[in-house]
Amino acid sequence: MLFHVKMTVNLPLDMHPERADSLKAEEKALAQRLQQEGKWRHLWRIAGHYANYSVFDVDSVQDLHDLLMQLPLFPYMAIEVNALCRHPSSIHADDR
Numbered sequence: 001m002l003f004h005v006k007m008t009v010n011l012p013l014d015m016h017p018e019r020a021d022s023l024k025a026e027e028k029a030l031a032q033r034l035q036q037e038g039k040w041r042h043l044w045r046i047a048g049h050y051a052n053y054s055v056f057d058v059d060s061v062q063d064l065h066d067l068l069m070q071l072p073l074f075p076y077m078a079i080e081v082n083a084l085c086r087h088p089s090s091i092h093a094d095d096r
């Protein structure tokens with residue numbers, strides 16, 4: 001199942017810079033592992049925003065929920081989720 005997810009990061013202004021750097025490093029490591037596993041299909045920065053557009057490929061809504069909740073930055077992100085399905089005009093027949 002494919003999901004489009006928008007994540008907007010809102011780190012508290014008074015968060016210690018070392019804590020912020022540590023969270024970002026943990027987030028990056030997990031995001032790169034999930035990309036290697038094929039679960040995090042796309043990760044795009046939204047130009048001019050501390051936010052990303054991502055596409056996840058997971059087995060269920062519960063899997064997506066569990067994945068998002070384990071992100072180190074989860075407590076500091078506003079997350080919007082949209083389920084995706086095939087567009088009839090898409091030429092990418094292998095997409096689900």
Ligand SMILES: O=C(O)CC1=CCC(=O)O1
Pocket residue numbers: 007009027028029031050051052073
């Ligand atoms: O900076 C972001 O958009 C939040 C984030 C998601 C994966 C990552 O490494 O950072």
